[in-house]
Amino acid sequence: MATRLFRILDAFSSERSALTLSAISRHSGLALTTTHRLVGELASWGALERDSQGKYRIGLRMYELAALAPRGPVLREVAMPFLGDLYEATHQNVQLGVLDGLEVVFVERLSGREAVRVVSRVGGRLPLHATGVGLILLAHAEHAVQEAVLDAPLKRFTSKTIATPQQLRRVLAEVRRNGFVISDGQIELSNLSVAAPVHDETDTVAAALSVVVPSRGADPRALIPAVRAAARGISRALGSPRALALPASARREAASRAAPPSRTREESLGDAE
Amino acid sequence: MATRLFRILDAFSSERSALTLSAISRHSGLALTTTHRLVGELASWGALERDSQGKYRIGLRMYELAALAPRGPVLREVAMPFLGDLYEATHQNVQLGVLDGLEVVFVERLSGREAVRVVSRVGGRLPLHATGVGLILLAHAEHAVQEAVLDAPLKRFTSKTIATPQQLRRVLAEVRRNGFVISDGQIELSNLSVAAPVHDETDTVAAALSVVVPSRGADPRALIPAVRAAARGISRALGSPRALALPASARREAASRAAPPSRTREESLGDAE
Numbered sequence: 001m002a003t004r005l006f007r008i009l010d011a012f013s014s015e016r017s018a019l020t021l022s023a024i025s026r027h028s029g030l031a032l033t034t035t036h037r038l039v040g041e042l043a044s045w046g047a048l049e050r051d052s053q054g055k056y057r058i059g060l061r062m063y064e065l066a067a068l069a070p071r072g073p074v075l076r077e078v079a080m081p082f083l084g085d086l087y088e089a090t091h092q093n094v095q096l097g098v099l100d101g102l103e104v105v106f107v108e109r110l111s112g113r114e115a116v117r118v119v120s121r122v123g124g125r126l127p128l129h130a131t132g133v134g135l136i137l138l139a140h141a142e143h144a145v146q147e148a149v150l151d152a153p154l155k156r157f158t159s160k161t162i163a164t165p166q167q168l169r170r171v172l173a174e175v176r177r178n179g180f181v182i183s184d185g186q187i188e189l190s191n192l193s194v195a196a197p198v199h200d201e202t203d204t205v206a207a208a209l210s211v212v213v214p215s216r217g218a219d220p221r222a223l224i225p226a227v228r229a230a231a232r233g234i235s236r237a238l239g240s241p242r243a244l245a246l247p248a249s250a251r252r253e254a255a256s257r258a259a260p261p262s263r264t265r266e267e268s269l270g271d272a273e
Numbered sequence: 274m275a276t277r278l279f280r281i282l283d284a285f286s287s288e289r290s291a292l293t294l295s296a297i298s299r300h301s302g303l304a305l306t307t308t309h310r311l312v313g314e315l316a317s318w319g320a321l322e323r324d325s326q327g328k329y330r331i332g333l334r335m336y337e338l339a340a341l342a343p344r345g346p347v348l349r350e351v352a353m354p355f356l357g358d359l360y361e362a363t364h365q366n367v368q369l370g371v372l373d374g375l376e377v378v379f380v381e382r383l384s385g386r387e388a389v390r391v392v393s394r395v396g397g398r399l400p401l402h403a404t405g406v407g408l409i410l411l412a413h414a415e416h417a418v419q420e421a422v423l424d425a426p427l428k429r430f431t432s433k434t435i436a437t438p439q440q441l442r443r444v445l446a447e448v449r450r451n452g453f454v455i456s457d458g459q460i461e462l463s464n465l466s467v468a469a470p471v472h473d474e475t476d477t478v479a480a481a482l483s484v485v486v487p488s489r490g491a492d493p494r495a496l497i498p499a500v501r502a503a504a505r506g507i508s509r510a511l512g513s514p515r516a517l518a519l520p521a522s523a524r525r526e527a528a529s530r531a532a533p534p535s536r537t538r539e540e541s542l543g544d545a546e
Contacts, residue, residue: 001274002314009338017341041275051343052475058341060373063380065282066339067396068290068331070324077394081386088361100333107336110383113354121350123340202325 004030008038009047009058014124018055071098075207076108078237079198082230083110086211089226093118093212096198097133099141100125102149104134107207116191116214129154129162132183132195133208139175140197140205146172160185180228182220183210190215194223196231199240209234277303281311282320282331287397291328344371348480349381351510352471355503356383359484362499366391366485369471370406372414373398375422377407380480389464389487402427402435405456405468406481412448413470413478419445433458453501455493456483463488467496469504472513482507 011019011027019027025035039056042048046061067073079096086094091112097104103125111118119126128134128141128149138149150165162168175181184192195210209231211223235243284292284300292300298308312329315321319334340346352369359367364385370377376398384391392399401407401414401422411422423438435441448454457465468483482504484496508516 002278002311002318005275005278006314006318006320012338012341014341017343017347038275041279045275045279047279049342049344057343058338060342060344060371060378062335063339063342063345064378064396064398065285065331066336067394068285068287069322069333069336070290070330071322071333072336073395074290080382080384084360084383084385087357098333105333105337110357111353112357121340122346123337125337 004028004034005038005042008035008042012058014121018051018053018057020055024056071100071206072107075238079108079207079209079234082233082237083108083209085233086110086209086226086230087112090211090213090223092116095133095210095212096207097131097137097210098207099128099137099145102128102145102152104128104131104137104208106133116212118191118212119187126187127155129168130157130183130186132181132193132210132212135171135175135181135183136195136197136208136210137205139172139181157187158185158189160189162186180224182224184220185215192218192220194220194227196224196228197235198231199235199238199242201239201241203240203242206238207234277301277307278311278315281308281315285331287394291324291326291330293328297329344373344479345380348511352381352480352482352507355506355510356381356482358506359383359482359499359503360385363484363486363496365389368406368483368485369480370404370410370483371480372401372410372418375401375418375425377401377404377410377481379406389485391464391485392460399460400428402441403430403456403459405454405466405483405485408444408448408454408456409468409470409481409483410478412445412454430460431458431462433462435459453497455497457493458488465491465493467493467500469497469501470508471504472508472511472515474512474514476513476515479511480507 007028007030008024011024021036021039022032024039025032028035039048046059048056049059051057076096083094083096087110092115093109093111095106095109097106105125106122109122126134128138138146150168154163156163162171180194180196182192182194191212192215193210193212195208197205198207198209200206209227211227232243280301280303281297284297294308294312295305297312298305301308312321319332321329322332324330349369356367356369360383365388366382366384368379368382370379378398379395382395399407401411411419423441427436427441429436435444453467453469455465455467464485465488466483466485468481470478471480471482473479482500484500505516
C-alpha cells in the first residue's frame with residue numbers, strides 16, 4: 001500500500017510535472033479507480049495540488065517537508081552568504097551539490113540574468129563523472145561508491161566527457177591532490193565549471209561547490225581562489241576542524257568576502273597554503 | 274493506511290527535524306511496531322534518511338519531488354535573477370512568499386552575511402497579517418480567505434503587530450491602492466520589510482517579494498522602487514499582461530537591474546506611473 005502511494009509520486013518528474021489522473025494511472029501502473037482514491041488522499045494531505053487546467057502537480061506540503069532535509073535546505077542556509085559572494089563576483093551560475101547514490105543532487109543554484117545556460121537545476125541529478133561537483137564528491141566518496149561508478153558505463157555527453165575508467169581514476173587522484181577540479185565541456189562543450197569540496201564538522205566531504213561559466217574566453221584558473229575560499233568559508237561555518245585549522249593568512253582569506261578573482265589573489269593564496 | 278504514512282511525515286517539523294523511532298511513534302500516535310514498519314518503507318523509498326546518530330530525518334527524495342512544485346522552485350527559478358539584483362543592492366534579506374491556506378509560505382530567501390536575523394526560513398510559514406509579503410498576498414486573496422483571517426484572532430508578535438480587524442482592513446485597502454507595503458516591527462521590533470506583489474500570466478497575484486532590513490536607520494521609502502522594479506521584472510518574466518503593458522519608461526526600469534535605491538530614482542519611477 002505504501003508502495004502504491006510512492007508509485008503515484010514517482011510518476012512525477014521534471015519532464016512530467018503536471019499530470020492528469022489517467023496519466024498518473026498509466027505511469028504508476030495502477031488501476032484508474034485505485035489511482036483516483038490515492039490521488040485524492042495525497043491531495044487532501046497537500047502532497048499534490050490541482051492546477052487551473054485540472055492537472056495534478058506536486059503540492060507545497062512536500063516543499064515544506066523537504067525544507068527539513070538536512071542535506072538540502074539546512075546546508076543551503078549555511079552556505080548562502082558564501083554562494084552570494086561568488087554570485088556577485090561572477091554573475092554566473094553558482095551551485096552546491098551533494099552525493100546521493102551514484103549521482104550528484106543539486107541543492108542550490110544562483111544564476112545571473114546573463115549567466116550561461118546550464119542543464120542542472122535545484123533538485124535535479126547528474127552523473128558524478130561528468131560534472132565538477134560530481135568529481136569532487138566522487139574523489140572523496142567511499143571506496144564502494146567509486147568502484148560502482150568505475151564499473152558502470154560512463155555516460156558520454158560530449159566529446160570531452162571522461163570516457164574510460166583509467167581516465168576517471170587519474171582525474172580523481174588529481175582532485176584529491178589539488179583540492180579542486182576544472183571540468184571543461186563535459187556536459188556541454190560551451191561551459192566549464194570550477195569546483196571545490198565542502199567539509200563538515202567531521203571533516204567528511206559533505207558537499208561540493210562550483211561556478212559554471214562559458215568556456216570561451218574564460219580563465220578558469222582565475223576562478224579557483226574564489227571558489228576555494230567560498231568552499232572553505234562554508235566548511236568553517238559547518239565547524240570543519242580542517243578549515244578552522246588553516247594558517248592565519250588563509251583563514252583571513254576564507255573569512256573575507258570572496259573577491260572577484262585575479263591572478264594576484266590566486267598567487268597570494270597559493271603562497272599561504 | 275495513507276493517513277498513517279502522512280502522520281509519520283507530519284511528526285517532523287523545523288523544531289523536530291531528527292527523530293528516533295520512538296519519538297516518531299509518540300508524535301504520530303501510532304504503535305511502535307506499525308511505526309517501525311512504515312518508517313522502514315519510507316526510508317527504503319528515500320522519504321526518510323538515518324543520520325549518524327541513528328535518528329531519522331527527511332530524505333533527499335522528498336527534496337527532489339518538492340523541486341517539481343510549481344509554486345515553489347519553478348517560481349523561484351524565474352525569480353532568481355531579480356532576487357539576485359535586490360540582494361546585491363541591499364545585502365540584506367530578500368524573500369519570496371506564496372499564499373497557502375491562511376499563511377504565507379516562504380519559497381526563497383537570499384541573505385547577506387551581515388543581514389539582520391529574520392525568523393522566516395525557506396519552507397517555513399508565518400501569519401499573513403504580520404508580514405509584508407503576507408499583507409500583499411492577503412490584500413489580493415479571495416474574499417473568503419480575507420474574511421477567514423479577519424474573523425480569526427490576530428496573533429500578536431510585538432506591540433506593533435496589527436491587532437484589530439479594523440486596522441487590518443485599513444492596511445489591506447492601502448496595499449491595494451499603493452501596490453506595496455511597509456511592514457514595520459510587526460514580527461520583531463528591530464526589523465522592517467518592504468513588499469510588493471508578483472503577478473502571473475493571468476494577472477493574479479501569485480507571490481509577494483520583500484526585503485527585510487533593520488528598522489534603525491533604514492529609509493524604507495528608498496527601498497520601494499527597487500522592490501517594485503524587481504516584483505515587476507518577475508511578473509513580466511511570468512508573462513503578466515499588466516506588467517508587460519507598463520509605460521515604456523517603467524518597462525525600461527523594470528527590465529534594467531534594480532539599482533541601489535535612491536530618492537531620485539524613486540521620484541522618477543513615481544512619475545512614470
